[in-house]
Amino acid sequence: MSRATPATLALDRAGVAYALATYDYDPNAERIGIQAAQALGAAPGEVLKTLIVRADGRPACVVLASDREVSMKRLAAALKAKACAMMAPVEAERITGYRVGGVSPFGQKRRLPTVIDAAAAALPQAFVNAGQRGLQARLAPSDLVRALDALVATVT
Template structure:
């Protein structure tokens, strides 16, 4: 995978990946402002199987903000996330707090290049793919990279934290 910095150049995610020497490909697309399901929008517009496109969710696990990365085709299992991080309960983080902590706007929160590091868990389904797509740090911009590279740059663990949608 070649590094691409033209589309989305300068997002904290692309800067962090470039600085770390991690290969990625940027995929810019026209974001529809009326869309609220940002991850599924990326899958549809980019013509991708939704199981390869992952959404970044900020959560509160044991009073600490944590990042959960799950396929856009499913939902986050909060109990499984809590267990993966050694706690009993997890909840979705306050959106304003998620934006302040990550440095990104909702719908553009990337797991890479966040303002403050948070414990990160990647759904283990990512390991079945050579490359996956995550937000590149703004709405309408995804980055494609190897799951192992995402794990490395975010210091993530993997666990079965996603549920397929019914």
């Protein structure tokens, strides 16, 4: 497994301190983030998932704890959109350049507006996908917010 991904390169360029962790990715897991948390020995609330959505037809990124569900209504309000919906996996892969299960908020093909759930942003440390299935970066979510110029809002 390569530890140099577009995500880790973007983290390096942004000057974000992080530590990499690997785990055995299970493509058949019902909930990928929960499986990652179990494999890493971390609380599910400390392993963040990255979702790609459409807000009024435009792509956007949302990051939240793996044990939470996004409220599309709250997310739309945060993005000042009328409606949000999950993007089809094949389209999310095309837009981000990552495979589902390995989507990182960093180093995407094009920078998307990003919302970080307020509960996740308040954590002292959390895991976020580092751009490859089975590769996570442990970092301060405040650095995630800063490096992505992300909006913090309650979206769960």
